[in-house]
Amino acid sequence: MLERLEMEGVGPSPRLSFEFAPRLNLLTGDNGLGKTFVLELAWWALTRSWDAVPALPRQDWVGRPSVTGVLRGPDGLIELGPRMEAVYNGHLMAVPGEALTLYARVDGSFSLWDYLRNGRRYGHAPATNLPAYDFTPDELWNRLEKDGRTVCNGLLYDWVTWQIKNSSPFHRLKRVLEVLSPGAHESLIPGEPTRISIEDVRDIPTLQMPYGLVPLTHASAAVKRIVGLAYLLVWAWEEHVRAAEFFKVPVTDRIVLLVDEMESHLHPRWQRLILPSLLEVVRALREDVKVQVIAVTHSPLVLASAEPLFDEAQDALFMFDLVGQEVQATKAQWRPRGDANAWLTSEVFDLKEPRSVEAEQAITAAKAALKDPNLPIEEVRRIHNELYRVLRDTDPFWPRWLARAEAAGIDP
Known part of the structure; x- marks a missing residue:
């Protein structure tokens, strides 16, 4: 789990620091102030791999830029130096933490890091030469390959295979979909696979909608994003369990979810449910799994939905503001507002009126x-x-x- 992240000479501000809460961390503020950038650095701190391109030093920065952090592992705190070396009790560590880390981006792509499969573990050879599993939307749905090897069969193939076998991954997938559904009357329930074309011989997974079966390839953008997240959670867990059995080590009890604009594509009714669902969904994998969520949101409904469950001992809200020509990120004092309109007119969103x-x-x-x-x-x-x-x-x-x-x- 990520406890602290500090940066100097990179990003939208000369200096930014974050003391992350152990469970829920919400980042909010105007567009272009660096919230996604913080997710990128959080991903780097947790995995030691860049999502896309490394952070560039600020042109106005004099001196050496740095990014430092602190992780909480099963055996205590792990400091990350300016170049993100993991140090524990004065010794460099090859693996900075022991958590599955999943990054859901707003464009439908995902990244996954598993400390057993994406790096060395205390003297074992790397399980794979992949620094992380980086999925474009197409690779997530159809197949991820590396150097001529298939490293993930993709959602369409795995879903149908699990369903035909009536295997434990399929039952786990059904539970995850149920938790992430937009409501009791709109549950994401798998239907029978179907073919959608005489030119395409694949069986395509379907969802049972009130008006009939819908092939996943024809689903809405919102459903595709949530279904993609559900599949990747289950696939990551199943593969992690297999890796733990191979290395004869315990299965992790920690998952970190990085989510950019969690409300993207979602109807307001679904926006009210997605945050509690993210905190709950890991229990569909295993009851004792702990989760840390670091998520960006622009939705007052998401913040309103956090009110019944927000615990200042476990959760935090960070506000990004442009002060003069400098971005400032501050940990806000949590104060329930009562409804979405009150959040819109609070200092979090700074609207004078929740109207046109x-x-x-x-x-x-x-x-x-x-x-x-x-x-x-x-x-x-x-x-x-x-x-x-x-x-x-x-x-x-x-x-x-x-x-x-x-x-x-x-x-x-």
Whole structure:
């Protein structure tokens, strides 16, 4: 698990530091402030492999840039030096931690790191020369190959194979899909595989929808992302268990999930459920597995959904803000807001009103008019007409305004 991450001379700010909570960490803020960059560095700290390209030093930085961190392993804290060497009790370690790490990106691609299969383990030869399993959306669904070897059969093949055999991975997949479903009335339930074309001889997995069977290749973007996450969790766990049996070592009890924009593609109803589901889903793999989630979100519904389960001893919220020309990331004091609108108008999202831009401008002008009894009646009338244009007649702002309008002789 990642406890601390510090960076100097790289990224959107000269210096940033994070003290991550052991269970849930939410990163929020405006676009382009470096939240995904922090996920990339978290991935590097946990796996010692870059997702795409290494972080570049800032052009204005004088001196040597550095990224340092601290992991919590089963035997205690592990410090990561400026070049991310893992040091424990003064000795370099080949493997920085003992957790499965899964990174879900917003474009539907995934990366997976397994300390048993993607690196050395205390004198054993590497299980594979892959620094990590990096899946494009196509490779996740169809096949991942490396140097002419198939290292993952892909979702379409494995799902059907597991289902035909009625194997334990298929039953585990069904449990994971149930946990990640958008609701009790819209459960992600596997149907019978089907062929979709006479030119394509493959059997394609399906989902049982209220209106009939839907081949996964025809599913929505939201369903594809969630199904991809479900499959990769199960596949990673099954392969990890096999590797543990091969090396005759214990199976891990730790999983780290890095998720960029967890609400991407999801209906608001699903946005309210996805965060609790992520915390719960690892129990479908094994009851005693601990999970750490580091996730980026722009959704007030996601934050509202965290209120019943947020525990300041285990969870943290980080806000990214642009202050002058410098990005600052601060650990926010957790305070329940009650609903999504209250989150939108909090310091987390900084909206004046949870309405359209035109409505916000009209209400701002009306609030100023409420404080100015000497405002010309023509201006009061203009504000009233604009409110009438952009607000519904049931808007809660009307009672505050109508008394002012009547005082100016305006017929409501």
